[in-house]
Every structure is written in structure tokens, then in C-alpha cells.
Amino acid sequence: MKIVEFYSHLNGWEFLKVHKPHLWDEIADVIEQVDAQKCKTKVSREKRSSGALLYSPKDLNQEFKRLLTQKDWHESRVSYWVTADAQLIRKTLSLPPDVQKEEMLAAGVQPIRSYNQTDFVKERVAIEVQFGKYAFVAYDLFVKHLAFYVGDKIDVGIEILPMKSLQQQMSSGVAYYEGELYNVIRQGRGVPAVPLVIIGVGV
Numbered sequence: 061m062k063i064v065e066f067y068s069h070l071n072g073w074e075f076l077k078v079h080k081p082h083l084w085d086e087i088a089d090v091i092e093q094v095d096a097q098k099c100k101t102k103v104s105r106e107k108r109s110s111g112a113l114l115y116s117p118k119d120l121n122q123e124f125k126r127l128l129t130q131k132d133w134h135e136s137r138v139s140y141w142v143t144a145d146a147q148l149i150r151k152t153l154s155l156p157p158d159v160q161k162e163e164m165l166a167a168g169v170q171p172i173r174s175y176n177q178t179d180f181v182k183e184r185v186a187i188e189v190q191f192g193k194y195a196f197v198a199y200d201l202f203v204k205h206l207a208f209y210v211g212d213k214i215d216v217g218i219e220i221l222p223m224k225s226l227q228q229q230m231s232s233g234v235a236y237y238e239g240e241l242y243n244v245i246r247q248g249r250g251v252p253a254v255p256l257v258i259i260g261v262g263v
Contacts, residue, residue, distance in 0.1 A: 061094040064223045065260040067241050072216045072255035076185070079215075083185050087218065087259075090127045096226075096263040099123060106232060115230050115263075117191035124189040124220070125179070133180035133187060138211055141171040176207045178214075187218045190235060197221065197235045201244065202252050209254035216255045223260040236260075 068074060076084045099119035104112045141160040143149060148167055152160040164171035180187040186208055188200040197219065205217030219240070227236035237260030244251075244258065 061091050061096050061261050061263055063088060063091055063259055064262040065237060065241075067244070067256075067258045069244060069252075069256040069258065070250070070254065072218075072257040075216055075255055076257065080183060080185065083183060086131055087187065090124065090131065091220070091259075091261055093127050094120070094123050094261075096120065100229075102231065104231070115226065117230060117234060120191050121189055128180050128187065128189075131182075133182045135177060135179055136181040136186070136208070136213065137175050137177045138208065138213060139173065139175045142174050143169045143171055145169055176204055178204050178208060178217075181208075181214065184213070184215045185218065186214045186216070187220065189220045191222060191230070192235065193233045194235045194239075197240050198243070201240075201254075201256065205256060206252050206254045216257065218257045218259065220259045220261060223262045226262050 066073065073084070096115060099116050100113050101119055102114040102116040104110055104114050139157050141152070141157060141164055143164050145167070148164060148169065152163045155163065161171045178186045178188060180189075186205060188204065190197050190200060200219055201217070205214070205219070208214040209217065221235055221237045221240055222230065224236045224238050227234050237258065241258060244256075
């Protein structure tokens, strides 16, 4: 695979190139090592492409996971507690998880344990490889990356997406670079409030 396009949001790419250029090189190297043809394993059952061999999102994800794990990128998880009381959430948002729970119990409400998880993190940079449905990208950008950034766990979030030309050779409903780039730009220059690099890959 190869990087076809990328978009730097709030100077995400510039931050990497100045402070962690080795990580950008590493990500580019991993993308180049992904053998997409090995992942063309899904037989389509859709009317528009019945019987055609498509790129398998599952196989592509597994290949990225194998290669990134070899380079010491690992999953990260941040736990927190939630409740239906908006004021209490505002009060406890920045507190450590155990203190959040104590405050909620003291207020007489039932705390609910929750968490944010991102697939690959290394040196305060997070990567999400997204060959799933449209809604997953919005969750990555506006919840996952943003939560890790606000929580001071990362400095930059990276989202890897197929270009439209690759997405057309996958199942319907898969998000693609050009569409998600439009969605981010439409929000305005400061939204989401986290430095990002959105990468469009092709074969």
C-alpha cells in the first residue's frame, strides 16, 4: 500500500515532522509493507458486485496490527466513571478515576464505569486504522483522539483511511478519505480540538 494523500489538522503533521520525524517515517514504512493483494479475500454478496473478490477490511486491519505491533505500537485504554447528572460530570471530569467514583457515590448517584480505547499508541501519538463504517471515523476523531488529547495522553492523533479508489473495491458503507476530509473541513478550522493527521491510502 502507499500514502496517496494526507491532511494536517491543527498542525498535527508539522508537530510530527519537527518533534517526532522517526514516527512519521515508521508509519509510512508500515503502510508500504502492507501487502493489500494478500487481503483481497472477500467474496462479494452484494448485487452491484456479486461474486467479485474484494479487499477484506478485517484482513487489512490484521495486517496493520501485525506490522505496527512489531514496531512497538500498542493499545491504550483510559478508564473513567459516568452518571446521568451533567453537573456532576463537569465537576469530576478532570479528576482521577477513583476520585470520580468516590464523588459520585458521595453525591448519592450510581457511578457507571466506562473507558476510551485506542488501537495503537507510541510516544504520545495515537493511530486508528479505519476500514469500517462511516460512523466509526467520527467516533475516532471526535471521541477517541479528542479524549486522549484532552486527558494529556497524546499530542497527535492519526487516522488511516482508504482513498475512494480503494474503498470502491471494498464492501459498501466503508468510510473513505475524501468524504471524511470534507466532514472535518466543514466543521471549521478548530474542530475537533486535537491535532490530527488524516492519511488516505491506496494500492
